[in-house]
Amino acid sequence: MTAEPLAFHRRVAQEKRAAIIEAATRLFLERGYDGTSLARVAETADVSKSTLFKQFPTKSALFEAIVTTYWDLGEGMTAQPAAGDLRAGLGAIGRQYAELLDRPGMASLFRIVIAELPRFPELGRVQFRLGKMPYFESVQRYLEAESAAGTASVDDSETAANQFLGMISNYVLWPRMLLVDWNPGTVAIQGAVDQAVVTMLARYSAATSN
Known part of the structure; x- marks a missing residue:
């Protein structure tokens, strides 16, 4: 597989991951953690259950991903300021x-x-x-x-x-x-x-x- 199709598939996977995390956050807030099934998250995010389970095999793994996503500083923002000022x-x-x-x-x-x-x-x-x-x-x-x-x-x-x-x-x-x-x-x-x-x-x- 050439670099261009690889980049496309990677981008699609990232978009689906973002959609899953957004849907799960909304559902957890509306229905509670216990009241939200992974199947409902997949439906809300408009992805297949197999796609969701491939990235997040358990609800706890999905919640961990939500936490790390929201606390991610992003590229270029993780460096600690130099001491001196x-x-x-x-x-x-x-x-x-x-x-x-x-x-x-x-x-x-x-x-x-x-x-x-x-x-x-x-x-x-x-x-x-x-x-x-x-x-x-x-x-x-x-x-x-x-x-x-x-x-x-x-x-x-x-x-x-x-x-x-x-x-x-x-x-x-x-x-x-x-x-x-x-x-x-x-x-x-x-x-x-x-x-x-x-x-x-x-x-x-x-x-x-x-």
């Missing part, structure tokens, strides 16, 4: 995190997990392990690198990462769990990130500590 690095990380949380469907993903957690605690573990933790750990590593470079004074990188990401998520994401009309614009979100950066600099900048 705490303000710029925190600003880049904060904007990236706000963009992640503001993605269409991210709030829905959290709602699915919260609604089904009593019956399916593994959904929470998957969201934590595949979604939250990899990003959280990357922020920890960045803060530790800044501390090692002498631009930050961070004794507890876990607490510092929690504080920074928490300030952003408390504005961008969590109000959406209760307020259906919560939809801050780009300027407001950037303002929240900027304020989080200012707070972190006041607490952890080596220049402030000295």
Whole structure:
């Protein structure tokens, strides 16, 4: 098979995968995780059951794919900022995190997990392990690198990462769990990130500590 047909088949497979993930997310939210069958997902996504089972043999595998898709930073966005400029690095990380949380469907993903957690605690573990933790750990590593470079004074990188990401998520994401009309614009979100950066600099900048 030549390169052109291979590229075509790969593109079609990616489109079907995206359709399956979109359909599953919507159905999980509408019907619950337990109330959604893979057969119904295939029907809603307009793919054959064999196509769905080839990519996602179980419902748990499908949910894991949903989590990793929504938390995927995309090519070119996964690099950790270089240490040396705490303000710029925190600003880049904060904007990236706000963009992640503001993605269409991210709030829905959290709602699915919260609604089904009593019956399916593994959904929470998957969201934590595949979604939250990899990003959280990357922020920890960045803060530790800044501390090692002498631009930050961070004794507890876990607490510092929690504080920074928490300030952003408390504005961008969590109000959406209760307020259906919560939809801050780009300027407001950037303002929240900027304020989080200012707070972190006041607490952890080596220049402030000295």
